[in-house]
Amino acid sequence: MTTTTTTITQEEQNNKHVTNDQTQQEIDQTAKMQAINVNVWFGQKHVLKSVNLTVKPNTVTAIIGPSGCGKSTFLRCFNRMHELAPNAKMTGKILLDCEDIYERKIDPVQIRRRVGMVFQKPNPFPTMSIYDNVAAGLKLTGTKNGKHLDDIVKRSLEQATLWDEVHEDLKKPGTSISGGQQQRLCIARAIALQPEVILMDEPCSALDPIATAKIEKLIIELKRNYAVVIVTHNMQQASRISDYTAFMYMGELIEFGETRQLFENPKVKLTENYITGAFG
Amino acid sequence: MMHSYGFRKFKNHLFFIICAICVIIAIIPLASILFEVTKNGAPQLSLTFLTGTNANGGIGPAIQGTLILIGLTSAIGIPIGILSGIYLSEFGNNKYAQNLRTINNIITQFPSIIIGITVYGILVLALGSFSALAGAIALAFILIPIVTRTTEESLKLVPNNIREASLALGAHNWRTTLNVVLPTAKNGLLTGTLLAVARIAGETAPLIMTIMGNRYFFQGLNQPLAALPLEIWKDALQPYPDVQARGWGAALILILIVLIVNIVVRIATRSKMKT
Amino acid sequence: MKSPNKQQQIQKTTKSKVTGDNIFKILTTIIATSALIILLITGYTLVKGSIPVVQNFGVNFFFGQQWNPVEGREIYGILPYILGTLTTSGVALLIGVPLSLGIAIFLVEMAPKSLRVPISYIIELLAAVPSVIYGLWGLRVLRGWMVTYIETPLSKYLGWIPIFSGNPQGLDIFTAGVILAIMIIPTIASLSKEVLTAVPNSIREGAYSIGATKWEVTKRWVLSYGKSGIFAAIILGLGRAIGETMAVTMLIGNATGPSAMPTSLFQSGQTMASLIANGFTEATAGSLKYSTYLGVGLTLLIMSLVINVGAHLIMTRVFKVKGGAIEQ
Numbered sequence: 001m002t003t004t005t006t007t008i009t010q011e012e013q014n015n016k017h018v019t020n021d022q023t024q025q026e027i028d029q030t031a032k033m034q035a036i037n038v039n040v041w042f043g044q045k046h047v048l049k050s051v052n053l054t055v056k057p058n059t060v061t062a063i064i065g066p067s068g069c070g071k072s073t074f075l076r077c078f079n080r081m082h083e084l085a086p087n088a089k090m091t092g093k094i095l096l097d098c099e100d101i102y103e104r105k106i107d108p109v110q111i112r113r114r115v116g117m118v119f120q121k122p123n124p125f126p127t128m129s130i131y132d133n134v135a136a137g138l139k140l141t142g143t144k145n146g147k148h149l150d151d152i153v154k155r156s157l158e159q160a161t162l163w164d165e166v167h168e169d170l171k172k173p174g175t176s177i178s179g180g181q182q183q184r185l186c187i188a189r190a191i192a193l194q195p196e197v198i199l200m201d202e203p204c205s206a207l208d209p210i211a212t213a214k215i216e217k218l219i220i221e222l223k224r225n226y227a228v229v230i231v232t233h234n235m236q237q238a239s240r241i242s243d244y245t246a247f248m249y250m251g252e253l254i255e256f257g258e259t260r261q262l263f264e265n266p267k268v269k270l271t272e273n274y275i276t277g278a279f280g
Numbered sequence: 281m282m283h284s285y286g287f288r289k290f291k292n293h294l295f296f297i298i299c300a301i302c303v304i305i306a307i308i309p310l311a312s313i314l315f316e317v318t319k320n321g322a323p324q325l326s327l328t329f330l331t332g333t334n335a336n337g338g339i340g341p342a343i344q345g346t347l348i349l350i351g352l353t354s355a356i357g358i359p360i361g362i363l364s365g366i367y368l369s370e371f372g373n374n375k376y377a378q379n380l381r382t383i384n385n386i387i388t389q390f391p392s393i394i395i396g397i398t399v400y401g402i403l404v405l406a407l408g409s410f411s412a413l414a415g416a417i418a419l420a421f422i423l424i425p426i427v428t429r430t431t432e433e434s435l436k437l438v439p440n441n442i443r444e445a446s447l448a449l450g451a452h453n454w455r456t457t458l459n460v461v462l463p464t465a466k467n468g469l470l471t472g473t474l475l476a477v478a479r480i481a482g483e484t485a486p487l488i489m490t491i492m493g494n495r496y497f498f499q500g501l502n503q504p505l506a507a508l509p510l511e512i513w514k515d516a517l518q519p520y521p522d523v524q525a526r527g528w529g530a531a532l533i534l535i536l537i538v539l540i541v542n543i544v545v546r547i548a549t550r551s552k553m554k555t
Numbered sequence: 556m557k558s559p560n561k562q563q564q565i566q567k568t569t570k571s572k573v574t575g576d577n578i579f580k581i582l583t584t585i586i587a588t589s590a591l592i593i594l595l596i597t598g599y600t601l602v603k604g605s606i607p608v609v610q611n612f613g614v615n616f617f618f619g620q621q622w623n624p625v626e627g628r629e630i631y632g633i634l635p636y637i638l639g640t641l642t643t644s645g646v647a648l649l650i651g652v653p654l655s656l657g658i659a660i661f662l663v664e665m666a667p668k669s670l671r672v673p674i675s676y677i678i679e680l681l682a683a684v685p686s687v688i689y690g691l692w693g694l695r696v697l698r699g700w701m702v703t704y705i706e707t708p709l710s711k712y713l714g715w716i717p718i719f720s721g722n723p724q725g726l727d728i729f730t731a732g733v734i735l736a737i738m739i740i741p742t743i744a745s746l747s748k749e750v751l752t753a754v755p756n757s758i759r760e761g762a763y764s765i766g767a768t769k770w771e772v773t774k775r776w777v778l779s780y781g782k783s784g785i786f787a788a789i790i791l792g793l794g795r796a797i798g799e800t801m802a803v804t805m806l807i808g809n810a811t812g813p814s815a816m817p818t819s820l821f822q823s824g825q826t827m828a829s830l831i832a833n834g835f836t837e838a839t840a841g842s843l844k845y846s847t848y849l850g851v852g853l854t855l856l857i858m859s860l861v862i863n864v865g866a867h868l869i870m871t872r873v874f875k876v877k878g879g880a881i882e883q
Contacts, residue, residue, distance in 0.1 A: 079764065081760065081763060081764065084759070084760070084763060086667070086668050087668070107289065109285075109288075109289075109766050109767070109768050110285065110766065111766075112763060112764055112765065112766040113765070113766035116764065116765070117760075117764035119757060119760060119761065119764075121757060123755075123757035123758060123760065123761045124761070125758060125761060125762070125776060126758070126780065127776070127779045127780050136762075136765060136767075136775075137765035137766060137767075140288070140765070140766065140767055140771055141284055141285070141288075142284050186761070189761070189765060190764070190765070192765075193765060193766065288768050288770075288771070289768065291768070291770050292768040292769055292770040292771075294770075295769070295770040295773070296665060296769070296770075298657060299657040299658070299660050299661035299665060300661060300665075301657070302653070302654045302655075302656075302657025302658050302661065303657070303658050303661050303674060305654055306654060306658055306677075306678060306681065306737075306740050306744070307677055309681070309692070309697075309737045310677060310680060310681050310684070312692065312696055313684060313688060313689070313692045313696075316692060316695065316696055317688065317691075317692070320695075360586055360589050363582070363583050363586040363587070364583070364586055364587040364589060364590065366583050367580075367583035367584055367586065367587035368587060370583075371580055371583065371584070376584075377587070379591075380587055380588070380590050380591060382867075383590045383591055383594050384590040385867060386594070386860065386863060386864065386867075387590060387593050387594055387597075389791075389794055389795075389798075389859065389863040390597070390798070390856070390859065391797070391798025391799075391800065391828060391855060391856070391859055392798070392800065393798070393800045393828050393831050393832060393852070393855075394597060394601070394798070394852050394855065394856050394859075395597070396831075396835075397600070397601070397831060397835060397848065397849060397852045398596060398597045398600045398601065400835070401600040401601075401604060401849070402596060402600055405840050421593050424589055424590070424593070425590060425593070428587070428590065452574065452575050452576050453576040453579065453580075454575050454576050454578075454579030454580075455575075457579070475683075478683065479683070481685075482683075482684075482685025482686070482687065482688070483685070483686075484685065484686060484687040484800070484801045485686070485800035485801055485828070485832055488832055488835070488836060489835050489836055492836070509685060509687045509801075512687045512688065512691055513687050513690070513801065513805070516690065516691045516694055516695075516805060517805070524695075527691060528691070531687075531688050531691055534685060534687075534688065535684065535685070535688055538683055538684070538685060539680065539683065539684075542679075542680060542683045543680075546676065546679075
């Protein structure tokens with residue numbers, strides 16, 4: 001595992017020098033998801049520049065970088081959420097189990113069931129109860145109310161470590177609980193679909209430290225069943241919970257590697273400057 | 281599962297098509313109106329048509345009447361509306377003003393024919409005759425609440441620091457309002473007022489019981505008056521093709537007035553926003 | 556009364572005397588009272604004018620169907636016109652609401668950016684066309700379409716259903732309802748558009764992220780979030796429909812008396828507004844007939860008030876409460 005990562009990192013490095021010939025990125029068979037040469041424009045603005053990244057199964061991958069570096073946009077490419085922005089344009093490939101999710105025949109609706117997402121601000125559905133928030137995704141595909149659905153809701157809330165706190169209030173609106181609970185509800189909502197990957201876009205930035213600690217603990221637990229990709233502006237958080245870390249700056253991926261290596265012994269000067277707080 | 285997904289996808293496409301059809305259905309009447317009015321109205325246009333009386337085959341009195349009504353109504357309604365709007369925006373933080381605001385919103389929604397019979401009851405009966413003045417008052421009743429609202433909304437958009445800057449220079453409140461706040465809100469005011477005037481230009485119902493219509497040109501503020509909307513209505517109900525054709529011609533003139541104001545105003549505001 | 560406001564606050568620090576400022580404030584206060592005056596004049600004229608007819612006929616004025624202007628045997632009941640107003644407005648809503656919602660959804664959720672502005676623009680122009688021109692177009696164009704493509708087939712195949720019975724002539728409740736539907740589309744569509752735009756994007760994102768299609772996102776999340784706002788928009792459309800006069804007057808066929816009872820869509824009818832437009836100027840001031848028209852006007856005004864105030868209350872509640880919830 002370690003060797004593969006280093007190759008990738010070296011490739012990254014090469015990539016930065018040989019900008020013209022990046023199409024020949026190798027497909028990593030062991031990766032859960034892999035971004036190959038991803039470019040994104042919003043209108044005329046080039047926000048992601050030839051980014052490559054590999055996500056291993058059962059790991060937590062953190063993406064760090066100063067605000068505006070394109071990390072959230074990049075994350076949204078992994079389940080095609082960035083397409084909701086009216087003027088977004090993207091080139092490159094994102095592989096899920098070695099299959100490009102941007103291929104013509106692939107519908108984003110199906111991808112999003114396999115790649116779940118948790119947002120920066122907790123956004124439980126205000127018109128739905130806690131129960132329905134978790135069940136919403138399954139109901140879309142025709143799962144009817146009943147024992148089976150009850151079980152999935154219970155299991156998802158348990159996995160999100162929320163069951164004990166809300167099991168008596170399942171009929172209450174999803175917005176009636178605290179911010180940290182809401183965020184865990186959103187995680188339960190994503191888990192209920194039994195996705196393969198969970199994307200998290202600064203999931204703790206709107207939460208207090210105690211709620212943050214709970215979510216962080218939960219993220220480490222989630223690793224057992226899913227691959228987790230988390231965007232964060234909090235470097236301590238990245239070093240606490242992630243196995244791999246990617247540092248992005250101005251739309252480019254500067255360095256990617258094992259978290260400990262990246263934080264203790266960064267290969268690129270820019271990464272070091274950022275980590276030591278020289279800018280950001 | 282796959283079947284279910286296909287069905288969901290199908291519903292999604294169907295939904296898109298249905299919504300697009302809704303848009304098309306709504307555009308058809310507008311397109312047809314513009315087409316028919318132009319097709320039937322344009323052949324009527326001539327100097328005699330624009331300046332002659334009905335007896336000469338023209339709609340001169342109706343055009344003149346509508347212009348007079350627009351002028352009179354604006355003269356009565358715009359100052360009142362703007363001053364009311366200033367009150368609501370600049371001094372409107374009390375119970376009385378809040379009630380006035382609500383009342384203003386309510387009378388904006390009055391059916392216009394109600395305004396017609398009201399003005400008939402208080403003015404036409406008192407003066408003993410249908411009159412240009414009664415028509416202008418009725419239209420002013422419709423115009424005032426709209427202008428009040430537009431003014432209030434435009435003035436509220438003026439940032440408070442502009443007021444403070446002027447007061448800091450030692451200017452009085454009323455000077456600040458008239459010389460600084462109003463000019464800053466000029467674009468919004470102008471847009472709203474023009475659109476409101478365009479709207480009252482096409483009002484018909486309240487004119488039936490106030491100006492009544494006239495075969496001749498303007499004869500005095502206390503005399504019945506012709507107007508384009510009334511001309512269109514009366515001509516449309518006549519069985520004679522030449523009279524009906526005259527109605528189409530009148531409709532073309534009216535729609536030109538209304539739509540030109542609308543289009544010019546919107547284009548002007550849009551280019552403003554872009555720069 | 557004297558809670559501080561923008562200018563007062565600032566002024567407090569300077570001096571306050573009998574100055575131009577006070578005169579200006581008093582002047583604008585007096586002029587702003589014009590709204591109240593208009594309301595009072597309208598209410599007074601209509602209430603005072605309708606007293607005779609209500610005294611004469613009591614509740615039969617509202618529930619009677621007869622219309623006999625012959626002096627000495629005068630009898631006026633306005634039930635057919637109240638029902639005519641409700642029926643035409645109902646038809647207008649049945650047709651206009653789905654179309655308006657389709658347009659609003661298309662504009663907010665689906666249309667490419669380049670189409671949004673021109674389409675909303677066209678919808679607004681629809682609102683700018685004067686009522687009398689709708690009437691003219693309805694008389695010369697829509698009436699023909701209605702008879703040929705809609706009413707004749709309907710009466711041929713569904714004529715056994717009472718509401719489709721009769722011989723379609725085009726000057727009837729159905730045509731009046733259709734023209735009203737067209738006229739209320741801009742009102743409902745643009746208000747619904749605002750309501751949908753106010754639905755927070757985080758809700759859409761959450762829904763898309765669990766793999767919902769656009770239709771599902773719209774139906775289950777966006778519409779359900781905005782439902783009370785959309786309801787208010789519909790009520791405001793209804794308010795516009797019941798007061799609309801000229802186009803209806805020109806298309807409804809203008810029946811009076813029991814024959815104006817809306818029993819079939821293909822029958823001529825009469826609304827309260829069209830009744831006034833047709834006959835008001837023929838009534839001598841002070842006569843019972845004159846009072847009848849004012850009574851009809853008052854009834855119409857009260858209906859319109861109830862509808863608009865109701866919509867207003869819903870609207871303010873929607874935007875306040877939900878606005879607060881969005882911000883958390």
